[in-house]
Structure formats: structure tokens, C-alpha cells
Amino acid sequence: MKHRENDVDRYYNDTLPPPYVVPKTNSKSIAALVLGILSVMVPYLGFLIGIVAIIFASISLKEIKLRMEQGKGLAIAGLVCGIIGTAIYAIIILILLVASVFYFNTDMSSTY
Numbered sequence: 001m002k003h004r005e006n007d008v009d010r011y012y013n014d015t016l017p018p019p020y021v022v023p024k025t026n027s028k029s030i031a032a033l034v035l036g037i038l039s040v041m042v043p044y045l046g047f048l049i050g051i052v053a054i055i056f057a058s059i060s061l062k063e064i065k066l067r068m069e070q071g072k073g074l075a076i077a078g079l080v081c082g083i084i085g086t087a088i089y090a091i092i093i094l095i096l097l098v099a100s101v102f103y104f105n106t107d108m109s110s111t112y
Contacts, residue, residue, distance in 0.1 A: 023068055023069050023070050024069055024070065025069065025070045025071040025074070026060045026063055026064050026067070026069045026070065026071040026074075026075070028056050028057075028059055028060035028063065028075075029056075029057070029060040029061075029064065029071035029072070029074040029075035029078065030071065030074055031056050031060075031078075032053050032054075032056035032057035032060055032074065032075050032078030032079065032082065033074045033075070033077050033078035033081070034078075035049050035050075035052055035053035035056060035078065035082065036050070036053040036057070036077065036078035036079065036080070036081025036082040036085065037078075037081055038053075038085075039053050039081060039082050039084075039085025039086060039089075040081055040084060040085040040088065041085075043089075044089060044092075044093070046085045046086070046088070046089045047085070047086055047089035047090060047093065049082075049085065050081075050082040050083070050084075050085035050086030050089070051082070051086055052082075053078050053079070053081065053082030053085070054079060054082040054083060054086065056078065057075045057076070057078040057079035057082060058079070060074075060075040060078075061075045061076075061079075
């Protein structure tokens with residue numbers, strides 16, 4: 001009879017799978033995505049917001065690898081949006097600076 005109890009105990013102990021724990025989503029990757037989208041949408045401040053989005057995305061990608069968390073796609077999307085937002089507003093600010101330099105140089109050198 002003891003042999004039968006051991007079989008039953010072993011049957012119930014061996015076949016139960018371990019409980020599945022869903023890995024959490026990295027919060028910095030969510031912040032990177034939100035900031036990346038804002039960097040494209042907010043005029044002129046988008047340059048600074050984009051830089052912060054790039055920093056958050058790179059930190060979150062490292063944390064996702066280290067901690068085995070979810071959110072890699074969010075971090076990559078935040079990184080791409082941050083780069084695009086930063087590039088767009090960097091080009092706009094550069095164009096405005098060049099235009100203002102040409103405007104003030106031509107205005108100063110003209111004589112009547």
C-alpha cells in the first residue's frame with residue numbers, strides 16, 4: 001500500500017507545471033515612446049524632448065535585456081520617434097539661424 005501512495009504523490013507533484021508569471025513592461029520604454037511622439041508634435045521644444053526620449057529609450061533597451069522585461073518594441077519606437085523629432089527641429093532651427101544671419105548681414109551692409 002505504501003508503494004501506491006508514493007506513486008500518487010509523485011504523479012501529482014511531477015505533472016503540475018510551475019505557475020507562469022507574465023514579465024512586466026519596462027516603464028522607461030513607455031516614457032520613451034510618449035516622449036518620442038511628443039518630440040515630433042511639439043514645436044521647437046521637440047528638439048529637447050527628442051533628446052530625452054533617445055536617452056530613455058537607450059536606458060530601457062539595456063534594462064530590458066538585463067531584466068528580461070517586455071517593451072522592446074515600445075523602446076525602439078520611442079527611439080525612432082525621438083531621432084526623427086530631434087532631426088526635424090534641428091534642421092528647422094539651423095534654417096532659422098542661417099536665415100537670420102543672412103537677413104542681418106544684408107541689412108547692416110546696405111547704404112543709402
